[in-house]
Amino acid sequence: MQRFLARRLVHGVIILVGLSVLMFTLLVFTPGDPVELIAASNPDIRPEDVSALRRYYGLDDPVYVRYFKWARSVLKGDLGYSRTYGTPVTKIIGERLRNTLTLLATSVAIAFAVGVTVGIYSALHQYSATDYTVTVFAFAGLAMPVFWQGIVFILVFSIWLPGQIPWFPKFPAGGMMTPGVAPGWPAFWDRLWHLVLPVSVLATSGMAAWTRYMRSSMLEVIRQDYVRTARAKGTPEKSVINRHALRNALIPIITLMALSIPGILNGAVLTETVFSWPGMGLLLFQAVLGHDYNVAMAVLLFLALITVLSNLMADVAYAVADPRIRYD
Amino acid sequence: MRILLRPLVTGFVAVLALSLSLPSAAQQRRDTVVIGMAQEPDCLIMAFCQMAAGAAVANNSVFKGMVEYNDKWQLYPITVEKIPTLKDGDWQLLPGGKMKVTWKFRRGFTWHDGRPYTALDASWTNLMLRNPRSPTLSRTIINKIDNMLVPDPAQPYTLIVQWNERYPFANTGHTVYPRHVLEREYLRDPSGLKAHRQARFPIGNGPYRFVEWVPGSHITLEAYDKYPDGVAKIRRQVWRFILDSTVLQANVIANQVDATEINNFSIEQMLEIERRNPQQAAHYTPALIWEHIDLNLDNEWLRDKRVRQAIAHAINREEMSQKLFYGKQPVAHTWLPERHEGFNPNVKKYAYDPARARALLAEAGFTMGPDGVLRDARGRRVEMTIMTTAGNAVREQVQQIMKEQLRAVGIDLRIDNRPAGVLFGQVTRRREFPHMVMYAWVMSPLTLPHAFWHSNQIPAAANNWEGSNYPGWRNAENDKLCDEALQEIDTAKRVALLKRQQELWAEDLPAIPLYFRLSLTTSHKRLANVKPAGLSGTYINWNSQEWTWVQ
Numbered sequence: 081m082q083r084f085l086a087r088r089l090v091h092g093v094i095i096l097v098g099l100s101v102l103m104f105t106l107l108v109f110t111p112g113d114p115v116e117l118i119a120a121s122n123p124d125i126r127p128e129d130v131s132a133l134r135r136y137y138g139l140d141d142p143v144y145v146r147y148f149k150w151a152r153s154v155l156k157g158d159l160g161y162s163r164t165y166g167t168p169v170t171k172i173i174g175e176r177l178r179n180t181l182t183l184l185a186t187s188v189a190i191a192f193a194v195g196v197t198v199g200i201y202s203a204l205h206q207y208s209a210t211d212y213t214v215t216v217f218a219f220a221g222l223a224m225p226v227f228w229q230g231i232v233f234i235l236v237f238s239i240w241l242p243g244q245i246p247w248f249p250k251f252p253a254g255g256m257m258t259p260g261v262a263p264g265w266p267a268f269w270d271r272l273w274h275l276v277l278p279v280s281v282l283a284t285s286g287m288a289a290w291t292r293y294m295r296s297s298m299l300e301v302i303r304q305d306y307v308r309t310a311r312a313k314g315t316p317e318k319s320v321i322n323r324h325a326l327r328n329a330l331i332p333i334i335t336l337m338a339l340s341i342p343g344i345l346n347g348a349v350l351t352e353t354v355f356s357w358p359g360m361g362l363l364l365f366q367a368v369l370g371h372d373y374n375v376a377m378a379v380l381l382f383l384a385l386i387t388v389l390s391n392l393m394a395d396v397a398y399a400v401a402d403p404r405i406r407y408d
Numbered sequence: 409m410r411i412l413l414r415p416l417v418t419g420f421v422a423v424l425a426l427s428l429s430l431p432s433a434a435q436q437r438r439d440t441v442v443i444g445m446a447q448e449p450d451c452l453i454m455a456f457c458q459m460a461a462g463a464a465v466a467n468n469s470v471f472k473g474m475v476e477y478n479d480k481w482q483l484y485p486i487t488v489e490k491i492p493t494l495k496d497g498d499w500q501l502l503p504g505g506k507m508k509v510t511w512k513f514r515r516g517f518t519w520h521d522g523r524p525y526t527a528l529d530a531s532w533t534n535l536m537l538r539n540p541r542s543p544t545l546s547r548t549i550i551n552k553i554d555n556m557l558v559p560d561p562a563q564p565y566t567l568i569v570q571w572n573e574r575y576p577f578a579n580t581g582h583t584v585y586p587r588h589v590l591e592r593e594y595l596r597d598p599s600g601l602k603a604h605r606q607a608r609f610p611i612g613n614g615p616y617r618f619v620e621w622v623p624g625s626h627i628t629l630e631a632y633d634k635y636p637d638g639v640a641k642i643r644r645q646v647w648r649f650i651l652d653s654t655v656l657q658a659n660v661i662a663n664q665v666d667a668t669e670i671n672n673f674s675i676e677q678m679l680e681i682e683r684r685n686p687q688q689a690a691h692y693t694p695a696l697i698w699e700h701i702d703l704n705l706d707n708e709w710l711r712d713k714r715v716r717q718a719i720a721h722a723i724n725r726e727e728m729s730q731k732l733f734y735g736k737q738p739v740a741h742t743w744l745p746e747r748h749e750g751f752n753p754n755v756k757k758y759a760y761d762p763a764r765a766r767a768l769l770a771e772a773g774f775t776m777g778p779d780g781v782l783r784d785a786r787g788r789r790v791e792m793t794i795m796t797t798a799g800n801a802v803r804e805q806v807q808q809i810m811k812e813q814l815r816a817v818g819i820d821l822r823i824d825n826r827p828a829g830v831l832f833g834q835v836t837r838r839r840e841f842p843h844m845v846m847y848a849w850v851m852s853p854l855t856l857p858h859a860f861w862h863s864n865q866i867p868a869a870a871n872n873w874e875g876s877n878y879p880g881w882r883n884a885e886n887d888k889l890c891d892e893a894l895q896e897i898d899t900a901k902r903v904a905l906l907k908r909q910q911e912l913w914a915e916d917l918p919a920i921p922l923y924f925r926l927s928l929t930t931s932h933k934r935l936a937n938v939k940p941a942g943l944s945g946t947y948i949n950w951n952s953q954e955w956t957w958v959q
Contacts, residue, residue: 136543259625356652358622
C-alpha cells in the first residue's frame, strides 16, 4: 500500500507539472494580451506607454522564460501578483477558496444524503410509481445544464413564486451576503440564506447521478447470496438492509463520489458565475477574460490538484472500504 | 430510511423559518442604495486602471473632480470656484502657441482622512503621473502641459497650468490625488503605485467615503460627513457586481438592486424589466456611442468610393432601427452623434435604395454572374467578410440582415466573428480585417476627429500600431481639418471645422454609420433625483449625494 501510494504521488506530481506547462502555454497563446486590451480601450494611449507597460508586466520575454520564472516563484510558495487586483494572488485565493469550499462541501453533503437515501428507496421499491418518478427526475437532473438551471431557479424562486404567492420567501438572486448585514449570527444566517439556491443547483446533478448509482448498486447487492442468507436466518428486514446490504452497496459509491468531485468543481465554476458567488470559479472566469495570468494559473493549478487528489482518494477509499482490494 | 429522511425534513423547515425571520430587503434599504453592475473594477486609481466600473465608483462617488459634466452635458465647477474662460482672462493664449490657465480652488474640501484638499495635491499629481516610471495609462494630455504651479504654497488655493500647445478643452480640469497618501510609495518606487493601498481602499474627496471591498461581491461606501456641498442624503451606497446580465436583470425585477449602471442590458431586456416590474424605471439616455462598420480601404474593391456608397444604399438601416431597437436608437448618417457640439445634420445621406446600389456597382465595373453574385473586372466573385464581437446577439442579428440585403445587390457576405478581446486587441488595432468590421466607438464631448480619421493615425507596424483610423482613410483636406480642429480654441470656429469634416467624411464614406446607441440604466421609482447623463465618465451616480428615498 505504501509503495502504491508513493508511486501514485510521484505520478501526481508529474501530471501537475505537465498540466502547468500546458495551461501556461494555452493561456499565453490566448489571442490578445493584457496590454493590448488596455490599449484597445484607450484611444489616447501612446506606443511608448504600451511598450513601457509590456516591460512592466514582463510580456516581452519568450514563453519558456516566462514559464520558468513563474514556476520558480511558485516553488518558493509565491504565486505572484494579480495584474488586475494589484494584490498577491495568495491573498485573493485565500478568501475565494473558503467561499468555494463552503459551496462545495454543502452541495456534496446534501447531494450525498439525498442521492443515497432516494437511491435506496428506489431500489427497494423497484418499478413502483415512486421509482419511476425518481428515475424521471434523476435523468432530468443529469440532463439540465448547470448555468441554465441556475437562471431558471433565480427566475422561479426569486421572482416568479414570490410574486405569485405572498407568503413565499424571496430567495436572493445571487450574491453571497446582504451588504451591511450585522456581523455575528445575523451574518451567519444571511450567508446560509444566500447558499440555498446555488447549493440546490450544484447538488442537483450530483444528487441525480448518485441516486442512479445507489439504486443499481443496491439492486445488485440485495440479490446476493449473503443477503438471502441473512433473511433466511431470520434477521429483521431493517437490519438486513442497513447492516448487510447498505454497507456493501456503498463501496462503489464512495469511489464514485471521489471521482465526481472534479465534475462538481466544474459545475461550481458555472454556478458561481450565475449566482455571483465570489469563489474560485468566478475568479477564474474573470481572470481568463482579463488575461490575469497569475490568478488564472493559480486557480487552474488548484483545480488540477483537487482532481489528482480526489482520484488518489478514490483508490485509497476503495482499498479501505473493500477488504478484497489490495494494492502493491 | 427514516433516520436519513429526518435531517432532510428538519433542514427544509429550518430554511423556511430562516426565510421568514430575515428582515426584508425594503426594510434594510431605507438608508442604503444598491447599484448593480455587470463588471467588477480592477482598481480605483483611475489614472492607472481601465475598467469603466472603477471609474463609476471612484470618479463619481469617492472622488470629485475640479469640474465635471452634468446631465445636460454642461461643465460645472466642483472643487474650484469657476471654470476658466478666455473672456474672463483666466485662460490666456500666449505667443508661440502656448497657453496659461489659472484655477482658483475652493476652501473647505478635505480628503476623507480629514487633511485639506488643495492645489498642491493637483500639482504633485501632475508630476507623479508624468513620471515615465509611474504606471500611467495615458500621457496624451499631460504631454501638452509644461508645468503646474502653486504660486503661494502658504495659500495653496491657486493653480497655474502652463500649456505647451493649444488645446480646446483646457477648461475640463485635471486629476487630483492625495499627495500625503501616495508620496512615500512614489518616492520609493513609482512603478509600485498600482499596488498601493489607495488602489483598493481609496481616500477620496467626494460625497462618499470608502468602507469595504469584498472581492467578487460588492463595494460599500458611506456618506462623508464633511462634504462641503452637503452630506449625501442616503447613508450607504453599495455597488454589487453581477457579471451575467441576465442575472442582473433578474435582480432588478426582484427589486434586489435599486439602480444599475454598466449593465450590458439590451433594449429588449430593458423593456422586459419595465413590463415585469412597474416599480423600476428604465432610462434610455441619448449617448455618444456610435455603432458602425469600418471598411478596409486598402482592399481593391472597397478602395472605390462607389462600392462603399453602394453598400450604404443596399442596407436598410431605418428598418433595422425600427425592428431591432423599436425605433429607440436613431440611424446614424455621420460619425458624430446628435448631442455632440460638432454634429452636422446636413451631410450626404444614403437612403435604402437597392436599385441605386446596383447602378453604382455597375458603374464601378462589376457585372452580374450566373449565380446572382457580382464579378469584378478580373472575373472574381465578389465575396466580402464581415467581422464583429462573437456572442453579441444584436450585432449578429445585424449581420444576418446585412447578409440578405447585400446578397440582393450581388455581394456575398461571409461572417467571421471573434471574441471581443481578440477583435479589439488584434483585429482592429492591426487592421487584420479583410473587408468590414462592426463595433462601436464610445466618445465624449471632447472627442475630435484627429485620432479617428487623420491619415497619420492609420495603425501600421512602422508607427508601432498607433492611432484609430482603422479603415485607412486618406484625404488631404480632411487631414488639414483634423489638425486645425485639434488646436482651435474658439468653439464656433471648431464646430465649423467639424461640420466640414463630416461633409467630407459622408461623401467619402470610409465607414458605414449604423446607429447611435443609447446609454441604458435603471433605477427604482422611489429613488428620487436620479438623472442619468449618458456620458462615459459621468455615470448614473454623478449626483448620487442628492438621491433620496421617497414614499
